Amino acid sequence: MWRPPRNAVLVGVDGSAAALGAVRWAALTAALRGVPLAVVHVVDDPVPGWLDAGAAIGHRQRHRAREVVASALRVAEESIGEHGPLRVDGEVVHSTAVAALVALSKEAAMVVVGYRGHGGVLVRSFLGSVSSGLVYNAHCPVAVIREAPLGNAARAPILVGIDGSSASEAATAIAFDEASRRGVGLIAFHAWADPRVFNSNNKFQDSKWDARLSEEEEALAERLAGWHERYPNVAIRRRIEIGDPAHWLIEVSELAQLIVVGSHGRGGVAGKLLGSVGSAVVNRAKVPVIVVR
Numbered sequence: 312m313w314r315p316p317r318n319a320v321l322v323g324v325d326g327s328a329a330a331l332g333a334v335r336w337a338a339l340t341a342a343l344r345g346v347p348l349a350v351v352h353v354v355d356d357p358v359p360g361w362l363d364a365g366a367a368i369g370h371r372q373r374h375r376a377r378e379v380v381a382s383a384l385r386v387a388e389e390s391i392g393e394h395g396p397l398r399v400d401g402e403v404v405h406s407t408a409v410a411a412l413v414a415l416s417k418e419a420a421m422v423v424v425g426y427r428g429h430g431g432v433l434v435r436s437f438l439g440s441v442s443s444g445l446v447y448n449a450h451c452p453v454a455v456i457r458e459a460p461l462g463n464a465a466r467a468p469i470l471v472g473i474d475g476s477s478a479s480e481a482a483t484a485i486a487f488d489e490a491s492r493r494g495v496g497l498i499a500f501h502a503w504a505d506p507r508v509f510n511s512n513n514k515f516q517d518s519k520w521d522a523r524l525s526e527e528e529e530a531l532a533e534r535l536a537g538w539h540e541r542y543p544n545v546a547i548r549r550r551i552e553i554g555d556p557a558h559w560l561i562e563v564s565e566l567a568q569l570i571v572v573g574s575h576g577r578g579g580v581a582g583k584l585l586g587s588v589g590s591a592v593v594n595r596a597k598v599p600v601i602v603v604r
Contacts, residue, residue, distance in 0.1 A: 315400060320337050321415055323412060338388075452604070468495050468568070472501075478603065483534070487542045497546070498567060527551050572592060
């Protein structure tokens with residue numbers, strides 16, 4: 312099987328508008344990181360005799376596959392602007408989508424897919440076979456991209472969910488790196504729910520709330536201390552909320568250009584990515600989401 316350049320940003324395309332949106336985001340991300348961009352279109356393995364029998368069908372499929380990749384390469388070149396030059400490679404791979412992207416992710420820096428496409432490598436439902444297969448098995452972070460960015464998205468901060476787990480620590484590393492390269496700030500978000508701060512009537516007990524909030528703020532500040540020293544150019548805004556992490560992440564994402572979450576955490580912000588929090592964030596957030604295993 313064809314192999315992309317080592318540490319490339321790998322983007323899956325299928326000719327849809329969503330795929331081209333993913334290409335634009337992936338091209339800029341690759342250019343900011345100073346790594347190659349690899350565009351791949353995955354088509355099902357041909358059945359025995361496919362290339363010989365029904366030559367007209369085979370010719371049309373091969374022609375369309377080449378056009379899909381060529382179109383994506385043109386969009387990539389147009390998208391980098393002043394951030395170029397950028398090495399861009401493109402290839403048609405005969406396999407199944409999950410198997411191909413997982414295999415190619417072994418040496419990739421990131422795999423990028425569009426939120427909705429014609430099928431193939433793009434995500435119809437985040438809990439579908441392609442997306443869940445990538446999140447469970449990809450060897451690098453996976454980015455899910457919406458079709459159209461928000462108006463002033465380029466200047467908006469990066470939002471990262473932090474719960475103290477190793478997964479959220481990895482997500483934090485990527486979030487700071489993205490913020491630094493894009494020249495924007497970072498929102499460090501933590502949500503928690505503790506029944507001990509409620510009384511029997513489900514009302515806040517102010518004394519317990521104040522004490523717990525102070526503890527959470529101190530813990531979050533400690534987790535960010537080393538990152539602030541490493542990335543002094545990134546302005547950090549801390550935000551702590553009580554309640555459903557998915558609800559708050561989606562609400563806060565309206566202020567951000569990108570969300571970064573870990574695939575497994577302590578049940579807080581990062582939680583089980585393929586559980587309610589992760590699926591809600593990917594399916595409902597209006598901005599790109601990077602999932603870090």
